[in-house]
Amino acid sequence: MTAFRSSTGAHPRSDPRERLMGGLLLGCTALAVASAAAVIGALGLETVRFFADVPLSRFLADLAWTPSAEEPGFGILPLLAGTAQIAWGATVMALPVALVLAVFLEFYAGKRTASVMNAAVAALSSVPAVVYGYFALNFVTPALKGVWPGLEAFNGISACLVVGLMILPTIVVLSREALGAVPRSVLRQAVALGATRERAVLRLALPAAWLGVLGSVVLAMTRAVGETMIVTLAAGNPTGVSWNPLEGVRTLTSFLAQASMGDLAPGSIEYGACFAVAAVLLLLTFGMHALGRALVSRGQADAPGGSRS
């Protein structure tokens, strides 16, 4: 008895053209994998060198991140705390508006409203981060100063608001995809059984899509964690940790942007510190992105059945 493995139906033997194209496409994949490996390798190498000079215990336990000070501190915690503040703050600002907007556009908005809002959301998602940063520094902060005169020139609240605006399209678009994946036939069935439309939307569609919605929030937070320009321009570069949103915040990303503006001598401790921070950022966003994607695809797999018309 012979067993055959499944194949993809590519028949490299039969046709030189087939072989050439298969090779070319494999070559593209190899290039993509090689560049990914180079990125990870470069960060890893310098990070290992950094940890030869600075013990891991200081990296994890120091309460200040001041690699170029006379008595340097190498604690990653203050940077992580700043990143968490910005990411949470932005999500808290964006989530209610984005979620309501997603439900509204998916189930209630008329055709004209929906197309206007789609265009607006697409426009928001294509504005470059540096333009958002300008907006935060030159408009949002002065405007907030009118409300809180004690607001510092560089502060967390303005950065949170604008990062929230930047991640809003991510939540809206991906949540709508999750809500749209709930088969319309299931909702029609519910209405046919006597449920009101609101009940069908709130009690059926939202619970069925909630994993996908959660995934969209995680993916949006991943973007907020990686956001550099808004935070660098609007939140300043303080060395201490403050939980007051009216004061400045320093994140993993804004440290990198600030540090690179000085002259980074290769081999110096500051140079290594940048790579260590970048490696932490890589691990953090890689993991969060993986989690977000897993939630989105689990949400799709768990969606109730029915004809998808």
Place this chain on the structure above:
Amino acid sequence: MSARDEGTRTAGAEAVPVLSAEGLTVRFGERTALTDVSIEIPRGYTVSIIGPAGSGKTTLLRSFNRMNEVIPGSSQAGTIRFAGRNLHSAAMDPAEVRRRIGMVFEDAALFPGSVFDNLAFGLRARGEEGDLHGIAEAALQAAGLWSEGAEILETRAGDLSAEERRRMCIARTLALKPDVLLVDEPTSTLDPAAASRVESLIHALRDDYTIVFATCDHTQAGRLSDLTAYLDSGRLLEYGPTQTLFTNPRNPRTEFYLTGRLQ
């Protein structure tokens, strides 16, 4: 003289069958779709495969033209022979196998473009440089789509009715002049009138092709086929002349299925 006349039937039985499976087992990941199926398809015959939903009818059809192996995670054991040659031997080119053993799927996706584009795709893939229009015309005529003349060639495939789509998909396969025609659910999703017209088309093709088709409608199997195979949970429970199988089934499960009493 039809291949199904009594005289040729005995002769056909002695000759090498055009398709045969021996101890065929097909798995998709952990799920076993077919278990130890052995069946012979004699040349010139029309064979129907019947059985409950999920019994492996489509999988059996797909294994005859090596279409299971394009599904990720599939694996197969046993031997399938095409005119005596191992279908999976190294010398067999799967593309060539699929040209000679044509298959019309139940979910017959239309290619974008015109009807002509749809027919030309398979011909061009084979490297055909001759009169594509002539071949397409002949195939469309054989499939009963030429009644309104050449303008059908330029019609967008998406504009065809369900019945015309089915006919076009059959024509797409006929254009390659296959030895065997595999048809999965020839009349599903058609209204009764269209279904009976497509059934007549299959009936007309019986004279020119060896046909294997799968159907949920066993009365259709009775009307169209010389031989009927009854599949149940991936096992071939009974195979024989349609007349005998319908009037005097050996296996009680076959009888239960035919009389609608299967649990």
Place this chain on the structure above:
Amino acid sequence: MSAPARSRETHRVRRWLRALGGVAAGITLAALCMLAVVMLLNAGRGPDAGISAHSGLLAAVAGTLWLAILTAAIAVPVGVGAAVYLEEYAPRTRAWRFLASVLANLAGVPPVVYGIAGLALFVRGMGLGPSILAGGLTLGVLTVPRVIANSRRALASVPESLRWNALALGATRWQVVREQVLRAAAAGIVKGCSAALVRAVGAAAPLLIIGAASFTTFAPVSPSDPLTSLPTQIFAWTARPQAGFPALAAGASVTLLFVMALIGLVLWDIRRRHGEARR
């Protein structure tokens, strides 16, 4: 609850939902409008004559166009090719699935991390210095995973039955991919590539890190010229508090949005024509 009371209640819920939706839509639109008005007003104020003469806006525009071309030349062929391989050719083994998921998750890694890697790989490792070429390579490497992710999504949305029908007519894998799958997915692939490219064109952080010049007056004429671009120029001008610079930065922002819209328009036109060709 009696029937009329219940219906009154649903009526109220519906009104609330609609009102909330309207408020959310209003907030979004208001934010977008404020952004546009602020940029246009500040840009319209115009910089002081002394600054604008040597501001290097032209150099920045030229740099951004160079970067867009280099990024597209690297990321589109490699990304689309890899996406086709991963979706259509790669065996579904554990090793391939692992590689594919690593590439997919690298799409979520922020540009600034690629900037640090680019600093080590291109600026120092390959000795390119802070040049346009080093910037293009960095943006290219960070765009590849995004192009792969978007293209794979477009390819995955092509129904499997299209591939089966084409294979069953005796087509080889490449014939199926070229004639049917790529044609069906073309619009989605172009859309995905343009989204990734537009984002790369607007990226400032990785270019700042590999050392974009903050003051250039010469428009770059070759990839080995010093790195300059609109986003980094906007950052440099925004970070300077002196009078006149905010206006300059706003002007550059409007220019950048205009350049991005132009690139988007060209890609949209390609998409539209592909869409028509499919019919």
